[in-house]
Amino acid sequence: xxxxxxxxxxxxxxxxxxxxxxxxxxxxxxxxxxxxxxxxxxxxxxxxxxxxxxxxxxxxxxxxxxxxxxxxxxxxxxxxxxxxxxxxxxxxxxxxxxxxxxxxxxxxxxxxxxxxxxxxxxxxxxxxxxxxxxxxxxxxxxxxxxxxxxxxxxxxxxxxxxxxxxxxxxxxxxxxxxxxxxxxxxxxxxxxxxxxxxxxxxxxxxxxxxxxxxxxxxxxxxxxxxxxxxxxxxxxxxxxxxxxxxxxxxxxxxxxxxxxxxxxxxxxxxxxxxxxxxxxxxxxxxxxxxxxxxxxxxxxxxxxxxxxxxxxxxxxxxxxxxxxxxxxxxxxxxxxxxxxxxxxxxxxxxxxxxxxxxxxxxxxxxxxxxxxxxxxxxxxxxxxxxxxxxxxxxxxxxxxxxxxxxxxxxxxxxxxxxxxxxxxxxxxxxxxxxxxxxx
Amino acid sequence: xxxxxxxxxxxxxxxxxxxxxxxxxxxxxxxxxxxxxxxxxxxxxxxxxxxxxxxxxxxxxxxxxxxxxxxxxxxxxxxxxxxxxxxxxxxxxxxxxxxxxxxxxxxxxxxxxxxxxxxxxxxxxxxxxxxxxxxxxxxxxxxxxxxxxxxxxxxxxxxxxxxxxxxxxxxxxxxxxxxxxxxxxxxxxxxxxxxxxxxxxxxxxxxxxxxxxxxxxxxxxxxxxxxxxxxxxxxxxxxxxxxxxxxxxxxxxxxxxxxxxxxxxxxxxxxxxxxxxxxxxxxxxxxxxxxxxxxxxxxxxxxxxxxxxxxx
Numbered sequence: 001x002x003x004x005x006x007x008x009x010x011x012x013x014x015x016x017x018x019x020x021x022x023x024x025x026x027x028x029x030x031x032x033x034x035x036x037x038x039x040x041x042x043x044x045x046x047x048x049x050x051x052x053x054x055x056x057x058x059x060x061x062x063x064x065x066x067x068x069x070x071x072x073x074x075x076x077x078x079x080x081x082x083x084x085x086x087x088x089x090x091x092x093x094x095x096x097x098x099x100x101x102x103x104x105x106x107x108x109x110x111x112x113x114x115x116x117x118x119x120x121x122x123x124x125x126x127x128x129x130x131x132x133x134x135x136x137x138x139x140x141x142x143x144x145x146x147x148x149x150x151x152x153x154x155x156x157x158x159x160x161x162x163x164x165x166x167x168x169x170x171x172x173x174x175x176x177x178x179x180x181x182x183x184x185x186x187x188x189x190x191x192x193x194x195x196x197x198x199x200x201x202x203x204x205x206x207x208x209x210x211x212x213x214x215x216x217x218x219x220x221x222x223x224x225x226x227x228x229x230x231x232x233x234x235x236x237x238x239x240x241x242x243x244x245x246x247x248x249x250x251x252x253x254x255x256x257x258x259x260x261x262x263x264x265x266x267x268x269x270x271x272x273x274x275x276x277x278x279x280x281x282x283x284x285x286x287x288x289x290x291x292x293x294x295x296x297x298x299x300x301x302x303x304x305x306x307x308x309x310x311x312x313x314x315x316x317x318x319x320x321x322x323x324x325x326x327x328x329x330x331x332x333x334x335x336x337x338x339x340x341x342x343x344x345x346x347x348x349x350x351x352x353x354x355x356x357x358x359x360x361x362x363x364x365x366x367x368x369x370x371x372x373x374x375x376x377x378x379x380x381x382x383x384x385x386x387x388x389x390x391x392x393x394x395x396x397x398x399x400x401x402x403x404x405x406x407x408x409x410x411x412x413x414x415x416x417x418x419x420x421x422x423x424x425x426x427x428x429x430x431x432x433x434x435x436x437x438x439x
Numbered sequence: 440x441x442x443x444x445x446x447x448x449x450x451x452x453x454x455x456x457x458x459x460x461x462x463x464x465x466x467x468x469x470x471x472x473x474x475x476x477x478x479x480x481x482x483x484x485x486x487x488x489x490x491x492x493x494x495x496x497x498x499x500x501x502x503x504x505x506x507x508x509x510x511x512x513x514x515x516x517x518x519x520x521x522x523x524x525x526x527x528x529x530x531x532x533x534x535x536x537x538x539x540x541x542x543x544x545x546x547x548x549x550x551x552x553x554x555x556x557x558x559x560x561x562x563x564x565x566x567x568x569x570x571x572x573x574x575x576x577x578x579x580x581x582x583x584x585x586x587x588x589x590x591x592x593x594x595x596x597x598x599x600x601x602x603x604x605x606x607x608x609x610x611x612x613x614x615x616x617x618x619x620x621x622x623x624x625x626x627x628x629x630x631x632x633x634x635x636x637x638x639x640x641x642x643x644x645x646x647x648x649x650x651x652x653x654x655x656x657x658x659x660x661x662x663x664x665x666x667x668x669x670x671x672x673x674x675x676x677x678x679x680x681x682x683x684x685x686x687x688x689x690x691x692x693x694x695x696x697x698x699x700x701x702x703x704x705x706x707x708x709x710x711x712x713x714x715x716x717x718x719x720x721x722x723x724x725x726x727x728x729x730x731x732x733x734x735x736x737x738x739x740x741x742x743x744x745x746x747x748x749x750x751x
Contacts, residue, residue, distance in 0.1 A: 196631055196632070197631075197632045198632045198633070198634040198635040198636075199635065200630075200632075201601075201630030201631070201632055201633050201634075201635060202448070202607070202635040202636055203547055203548065203569055204547040204566075204567050204568030204569035204570070204604060204607060205547050205548075205567075205568070205569075206568075207631065209631070273548070273551050274548030274551050274552065315524065315526075318524075318552075319524060319525060319526065319552070320525060320544070320546040320547075320548055320549045320552055321546070321547065321548045322546050322547065322548075323546065
């Protein structure tokens, strides 16, 4: 079986490759890139004229909710949503019920992800850093690593005790395991539901100050500097957090960080009249933060873009603002939002866009993905994006079980058209039949 | 589209004036035992998810004067205590054909959610730290009775502004009507970034109430001490108590107001609370008439009828 992706803009940041060319997949492997492969004898041809052909996207931050919260999302529905978003490798978070703190649960997730009904993307589990994510005793990290976790994190239950975090980092240095940290001083965020600012004051909602995030960023960066532990900071949201990461990198700490689309798409003003779709942690900040986050994206301080796909059921979010959970479905909007707000505005070049969405997160978490270089991915992982496709996001047309998204009804420019993980795992309805030819 | 009273923030000056003139008219009619409009086919649900005596009784009296029927709910006796969501409670009441709702809730924005799911008018009887619109209307009517007009007055709101829905509703109403609003209190109890709230911030009581025509004192919740926002009641009283001494800085005929219940000896002393400058009992009395106006305004959308009532 030979499949040709013909005449697209090949973008592979791992080789600094940006040229109009074709890509040939034989069986489940990429066997050639170049104008000459277009002449090869093939079984099927996808005409990718005007589109980008990139390594399958890599999402370092996804909540699949299984086991325990299958009413929000399952591994099957979540991986299908990922495939539709252009992702071929996703990292799933450990805040399931029970938390992902035992090797048996890692096995369960990998089995479910590999099942035929799932979306066909690679799932790389992130294990709990402490037992039960209680921030007290370390989880059995060596056993978890043998079972297949690619990083450890206590996600939404950040370790408050600096001694515990230091010990976790020391152990992870020994295990050569990255730590992913959601940065939050919970004494400062207790009871808060949105950014502490003019909007929270007006709405009478308890605010979450920038300092709650920044204090934890500084602490974790310093601990990373002193222990040498690889630290990936999840979803930075304030200008101060970006500046702290910039300083930590300058000092030589092995630190990286991510941003999620919500934080460059919206400000606290979007909460409007208590709209729970805009409730996220860390909270939506202000335009000043967005401007400096964008600068951080441009200068490389912010390494990558994570979806922070945090699905919830509709009945859970149709409640008073303070009772609503944080987060929303993001996998199927991330590409469109990123291209609309960062690429088409000139903040990121196409190559840098793919770098932030694929190559860089794969490098940070040492995943076999994010590149077209031969032998560096188990199977062909390819994403085809039409950067000029104008469409309106419709939450009822998504694969995710969660229909809770602030992007519903938004006009976007740029859409995932095809996703390959070995073979085709997603083809968009907007990908014209005329472009697909079986020989 | 139903007309809701969710907050003063959402009203314009004309709407506020309409409500206040309706209230003044109803007051006259009730006192002189003249007929008031009858909304006697209307049933209003009184949903008090948070304890309240004065607001609840006041709304019930208002409904009584308008010949409305009321259906009562409390959080402890309702199905909310069985785990029902607010949305489902509201939908149930909608299909039991209640005509309107009055809601008091501990969470900011709860009446907004209710309005979204309920067919008829929804009136906010106080939500979290967000708004308490009928309290502000009652206070405004009281000030107008004593001062003639709101335009140009200096009004100091003293105390725990951060946690006060009364402060927010009053600030919106008074500023929209042309008064100068000041927030006075310790930095820990004033929003960190009050820029969207219409008022200037003062941390010093003497400066904040200097030349004030009206001083609205807010109730100090004792839990602010345990939360570390204040050192002690004594220190708060020493710095922010409205009393005979501190009122010297305000205008000689300055009105002293308080939404109740009072902590005598903490935010206000007996002289200020019971003296001739106190308007606290008028606030309570006027609460009934502004709630009549609010119910009438929300239940009858025809603007022409309001003018007619006023002219009758």
